[in-house]
Amino acid sequence: MGFSMLGQVFAQMFKKPWTNKFPAKYQPSNTTKYLAKVAEGKAKINPPIEIPKGFRGKIKYDKDKCIGCKLCIKVCPTDAIEFKPEEKKIKIYLSRCCFCSQCNDICPTKCLSMGDEFLLADSDPYSKDLIVE
Amino acid sequence: MKAKSTTKTSYHIPIGPIHPALKEPVHFEFEIDGERIVDVDVKLGHVHRGIEWAGSRRNPIQILYLAERICGICSYCHPIAFSLAVEGIADIEIPERAEYLRVIQGELERICSHMLWAGVAAHEIGFDSVLYITWEMRERALDLTEYLTGNRVTKAITMIGGVRRDITKDMIPRIQKDLKYLKDNFEKLRHIYLDDKTFKLRSKDCGILTNEEAVKLCAVGPTTRASGVKKDVRVDTSYFAYGDLDIDYMTPDVLTGEVNGDVYDRIVVRLLEVKQSIELIEQCLDKMPKGDIVAEPKVAKLLAQLKKVEGEGIGRHEAPRGEVVHYVKLTGEEHPYTWKVRAPTYNNILPWIPMLKGEQIADIPIVAASTDPCMSCTNRVGIIKDGNKNELTKEQLHQLSIQKTRRLMK
Numbered sequence: 001m002g003f004s005m006l007g008q009v010f011a012q013m014f015k016k017p018w019t020n021k022f023p024a025k026y027q028p029s030n031t032t033k034y035l036a037k038v039a040e041g042k043a044k045i046n047p048p049i050e051i052p053k054g055f056r057g058k059i060k061y062d063k064d065k066c067i068g069c070k071l072c073i074k075v076c077p078t079d080a081i082e083f084k085p086e087e088k089k090i091k092i093y094l095s096r097c098c099f100c101s102q103c104n105d106i107c108p109t110k111c112l113s114m115g116d117e118f119l120l121a122d123s124d125p126y127s128k129d130l131i132v133e
Numbered sequence: 134m135k136a137k138s139t140t141k142t143s144y145h146i147p148i149g150p151i152h153p154a155l156k157e158p159v160h161f162e163f164e165i166d167g168e169r170i171v172d173v174d175v176k177l178g179h180v181h182r183g184i185e186w187a188g189s190r191r192n193p194i195q196i197l198y199l200a201e202r203i204c205g206i207c208s209y210c211h212p213i214a215f216s217l218a219v220e221g222i223a224d225i226e227i228p229e230r231a232e233y234l235r236v237i238q239g240e241l242e243r244i245c246s247h248m249l250w251a252g253v254a255a256h257e258i259g260f261d262s263v264l265y266i267t268w269e270m271r272e273r274a275l276d277l278t279e280y281l282t283g284n285r286v287t288k289a290i291t292m293i294g295g296v297r298r299d300i301t302k303d304m305i306p307r308i309q310k311d312l313k314y315l316k317d318n319f320e321k322l323r324h325i326y327l328d329d330k331t332f333k334l335r336s337k338d339c340g341i342l343t344n345e346e347a348v349k350l351c352a353v354g355p356t357t358r359a360s361g362v363k364k365d366v367r368v369d370t371s372y373f374a375y376g377d378l379d380i381d382y383m384t385p386d387v388l389t390g391e392v393n394g395d396v397y398d399r400i401v402v403r404l405l406e407v408k409q410s411i412e413l414i415e416q417c418l419d420k421m422p423k424g425d426i427v428a429e430p431k432v433a434k435l436l437a438q439l440k441k442v443e444g445e446g447i448g449r450h451e452a453p454r455g456e457v458v459h460y461v462k463l464t465g466e467e468h469p470y471t472w473k474v475r476a477p478t479y480n481n482i483l484p485w486i487p488m489l490k491g492e493q494i495a496d497i498p499i500v501a502a503s504t505d506p507c508m509s510c511t512n513r514v515g516i517i518k519d520g521n522k523n524e525l526t527k528e529q530l531h532q533l534s535i536q537k538t539r540r541l542m543k
Contacts, residue, residue, distance in 0.1 A: 005329065008321075009262050056284060076195070077196075098202075099287075100287070100289040105297070
């Protein structure tokens with residue numbers, strides 16, 4: 001009975017926050033300007049927490065190994081993969097990708113693999129960063 | 134709403150579809166007498182997304198990932214129920230190790246979901262410091278999920294005939310470390326939820342669902358178990374490896390010795406289930422045999438196999454909110470002929486009415502939240518014609534049925 005949270009609440013006052021302050025400790029007044037500064041090397045970014053071993057990030061595509069069998073297109077749940085008939089290679093639109101890695105599993109030559117990049121937000125769905133080919 | 138029952142003293146309060154008290158769109162119409170709720174009406178169908186329709190254009194492997202997106206919190210239950218249905222049709226034998234791995238994933242999801250719910254319940258009664266402390270613990274469970282599946286929410290672990298990722302020997306110490314943390318902190322959490330004055334004041338004798346009502350209205354999951362109904366798919370049908378594990382119905386009398394069917398009992402049941410889930414995962418880690426994790430490792434071959442089979446199948450799984458049912462019909466084509474989903478919240482909507490009757494307006498959020506509703510999972514049918522939303526009453530449906538019979542007779 002009683003207020004069982006009180007002790008916990010007081011103890012919490014002397015503890016560090018659980019949250020990782022990413023990308024900066026305090027919200028910058030202008031995120032775009034802040035990121036530009038980071039690119040110039042004037043500001044430092046607070047790193048994100050480490051990703052686990054089996055993390056599924058941006059797809060890596062080994063074009064030379066690909067034989068153009070189209071199996072990945074058959075299993076892709078979001079139709080994110082396009083076939084280029086003249087080259088017999090594929091083109092992956094990451095803005096549609098749901099990062100399930102099913103294409104990795106079915107690929108007979110193992111030319112696809114999941115990378116560890118996850119900061120993929122972009123205002124343009126067809127930007128260069130979001131197309132893997 | 135039965136407008137005729139309105140008297141001079143009572144008045145109507147519409148709540149929703151979009152309201153700060155509700156996490157997801159649902160429309161309530163309350164008839165209020167002073168502070169007391171006299172009558173309730175619930176209207177659904179604000180977040181219908183046409184997922185089953187989208188499923189009719191995809192092959193079973195693609196549907197796994199679509200099913201995962203029916204619900205963010207039950208992102209394991211839906212694909213696993215779907216694959217159970219498909220495995221039933223295609224007579225796929227699941228390797229024993231995969232059965233255990235499936236239990237581990239399912240129970241881990243239950244821990245995450247129940248802790249999320251406990252935090253939300255604390256928030257609903259205005260006890261936000263408990264929300265933060267619960268979710269700090271849940272964060273560990275989510276980190277463990279990420280470690281085992283590669284992602285926090287959309288796990289992509291299900292495969293027809295097994296699972297996609299194995300638990301290797303070097304992963305076990307990390308899992309045990311996190312389970313120990315959860316177990317140690319569970320007692321603290323239980324103490325806060327079950328012994329705290331604030332919780333007792335708000336949840337005891339509030340939102341009562343009697344045993345008879347729970348049976349009559351077919352409530353499922355923790356909502357029905359809190360009313361003392363012994364109903365749990367894991368025990369009743371002992372699918373996966375549940376038959377080998379030590380598992381029993383979690384009703385509130387296990388801890389408190391009595392069943393009231395109020396919000397407090399629902400908190401008791403969910404907390405007991407968190408503990409049960411931790412123990413089940415530990416048992417699985419001990420008993421897990423060596424072997425394959427999937428019946429057919431070659432996905433292309435599996436797809437070809439599924440393309441040939443014909444038949445109907447039903448997949449049942451005990452999701453954190455109750456029994457989820459998937460019905461699938463395959464007709465020897467690439468895409469399934471039918472795919473029907475019955476999410477557990479669908480059954481837990483009607484129990485809201487006896488729960489809310491006689492309560493106060495301020496109790497609406499906690500009572501509504503106490504069944505752990507998940508609206509976007511539930512909304513499966515919407516009739517829209519000429520841009521107008523249309524609902525059919527029983528009489529209209531009956532009339533339509535008669536018309537169809539006549540049409541067919543011609």
